[in-house]
Amino acid sequence: xxxxxxxxxxxxxxxxxxxxxxxxxxxxxxxxxxxxxxxxxxxxxxxxxxxxxxxxxxxxxxxxxxxxxxxxxxxxxxxxx
Amino acid sequence: xxxxxxxxxxxxxxxxxxxxxxxxxxxxxxxxxxxxxxxxxxxxxxxxxxxxxxxxxxxxxxxxxxxxxxxxxxxxxxxxxxxxxxxxxxxxxxxxxxxxxxxxxxxxxxxxxxxxxxxxxxxxxxxxxxxxxxxx
Numbered sequence: 001x002x003x004x005x006x007x008x009x010x011x012x013x014x015x016x017x018x019x020x021x022x023x024x025x026x027x028x029x030x031x032x033x034x035x036x037x038x039x040x041x042x043x044x045x046x047x048x049x050x051x052x053x054x055x056x057x058x059x060x061x062x063x064x065x066x067x068x069x070x071x072x073x074x075x076x077x078x079x080x081x
Numbered sequence: 082x083x084x085x086x087x088x089x090x091x092x093x094x095x096x097x098x099x100x101x102x103x104x105x106x107x108x109x110x111x112x113x114x115x116x117x118x119x120x121x122x123x124x125x126x127x128x129x130x131x132x133x134x135x136x137x138x139x140x141x142x143x144x145x146x147x148x149x150x151x152x153x154x155x156x157x158x159x160x161x162x163x164x165x166x167x168x169x170x171x172x173x174x175x176x177x178x179x180x181x182x183x184x185x186x187x188x189x190x191x192x193x194x195x196x197x198x199x200x201x202x203x204x205x206x207x208x209x210x211x212x213x214x215x216x217x
Contacts, residue, residue, distance in 0.1 A: 008135050009205035052203075057141035059201070073135060073203075080132075080139075080163060080204035081116050081175050081195060 001026055001068050003033060008075035014043040024066060031062035050077055082151040083158035086143050088136055090166040093173045108157050108180050112187035116175035118168050122208040132165040135203040142202045146194055155186040
């Protein structure tokens with residue numbers, strides 16, 4: 001299953017790209033996806049404690065089970081205003 | 082509850098927004114807040130802030146906040162405009178107005194929406210630093 005991932009704000013600079021695609025097994029959780037990402041983009045691993053995760057337009061946590069068609073976003077704490 | 086949300090690159094037309102205000106006869110409070118870009122961010126002098134935004138999620142999260150506010154039943158209308166892109170020092174990046182029957186509800190709702198926005202709405206800012214010191 002291929003999951004598109006978007007990095008927002010300075011996470012894109014840390015990753016060196018704004019988007020990527022990660023292949024995971026059926027039934028994989030976001031936690032599994034993150035392990036793949038942190039191997040490919042170690043600079044993001046350093047931000048894991050402050051990383052916010054969304055699937056589509058909803059916040060999710062590491063236990064969320066990914067489905068075909070999901071789009072994941074990773075980003076730092078928000079700063080509107 | 083009437084609601085208006087705009088996430089825009091355009092400057093905020095505060096005079097136009099005020100002129101377009103609508104309140105029913107039972108409403109006695111209109112509170113608005115204008116968030117303006119300061120010339121200093123932390124210890125750095127800046128000329129502007131670049132705002133970036135995950136727009137579909139930001140709109141969704143704003144409307145979730147508005148839904149929660151609507152459940153209180155005390156707010157007649159809420160209007161919120163957030164700029165994205167480059168916003169120069171002295172310009173407004175955020176404008177919010179709450180209309181309700183009494184001032185306590187209006188102040189409280191305005192403060193609550195801003196606090197929650199800063200917690201859940203995916204907007205980020207990147208200061209644009211002053212690169213040349215002014216001549217003394």
